Amino acid sequence: MTLLHPSLSEPFSPWMLGAPLYMPAHRRDLVAIANGEKLPFLRSMIFCTEDAVSDADIDNSLRHLAACLPDFDNHAGRFRFIRVRNPEVLARLLALPHIEKIDGFVLPKFTEEVFDAYFSQLQGTAFKVMPTLETREVFDGLAMLRLRERLVQADIFPRILMLRIGGNDLMNVLGLRRPRGLTIYDTPMGHVIAQLVILFKPYHFALSAPVFDYLNDTVTLHKEIVLDLAHGLTGKTAIHPDQIPAIEAAYAVDREDYEMALSLNDDDAPAVFRMHNSMCEVATHQQWGKAILHRQSCYGVKMPRTLDEYAGLAVS
Structure with missing residues (x-):
């Protein structure tokens, strides 16, 4: 809407x-x-x-x-x-x-x-x-x-x-x-x-x-x-x-999701394709892709974790 x-x-x-x-x-x-x-x-x-x-x-x-x-x-x-x-x-x-x-x-x-x-x-x-x-x-x-x-x-x-x-x-x-x-x-x-x-x-x-x-x-x-x-x-x-x-x-989108969403909403996208080891099917995933693009336009793409952040996760 x-x-x-x-x-x-x-x-x-x-x-x-x-x-x-x-x-x-x-x-x-x-x-x-x-x-x-x-x-x-x-x-x-x-x-x-x-x-x-x-x-x-x-x-x-x-x-x-x-x-x-x-x-x-x-x-x-x-x-x-x-x-x-x-x-x-x-x-x-x-x-x-x-x-x-x-x-x-x-x-x-x-x-x-x-x-x-x-x-x-x-x-x-x-x-x-x-x-x-x-x-x-x-x-x-x-x-x-x-x-x-x-x-x-x-x-x-x-x-x-x-x-x-x-x-x-x-x-x-x-x-x-x-x-x-x-x-x-x-x-x-x-x-x-x-x-x-x-x-x-x-x-x-x-x-x-x-x-x-x-x-x-x-x-x-x-x-x-x-x-x-x-x-x-x-x-x-x-x-x-x-x-x-x-x-x-937390509303920032994962980079892989963002890239898949862009591809799903590309007019030249094939009906089904593989991306980031996921099946992407335009007919069934395009609405999800639009939602991801709306989120990204408001909150951006998540930054990769630093080595220090990964170390903190391991300790916790």
Whole structure:
């Protein structure tokens, strides 16, 4: 799915969002972050009016957003979204002056029940949305099929930037929390993520990867990102700025994969060929190759490890 960002002259893929950073909408430094004066490495950010904000702070958060919007720089080259609390809060946000400086909205706890309440308000606007799948309906395959049928409608689908998988909320529905040292795929969520990929990816929806809770376990974070990529997930939301370099470094592509992707998308490529001791078949591998090229355009090609790095791996 290729979309056009309002501040760019060229189409972009969801890979360009990188590792979006969630932050409460009442942060005092919101303008500095939005404009790149603070955390300049951020590709995208999500100002939260939902789980990161208490009931008592919601009005203050909305007033703070209203005060900040006029100072957002339209040419900062960063993607800005607001996670709304519910359809009523979306209505209040849409009424704010300068709300067009926001690229779109994250729609939490997204189900058929709130579908019309959200999308009826967005008609006639240019905002992109990222519905979040994070309620018990996600465990009901028929409910997800019905939701997909509504999301693929011609007047809805172009608005969907990606579907977000709310891993922590879904674990909460099960009364669980991911243990330290285990990836999300080592829990019951591994099966759920696989099912969501099967249900939505063939219909050209991008899906994002759940957050990783622990800030001091980069080994498990890296293992999880490898599995995110193996499942075709696009982007992993960061819960702290320190996670972003690790996430985005892992999105750089292997040189061999990059070279195979280039060959698979070459108009003169034979139908089947051998490269890097792998079978490459244009008919079955070209879509994978396009995804690799999208990633490479955003994150580059991985640098070969140095001798010192290989020695460190041997010691560990």
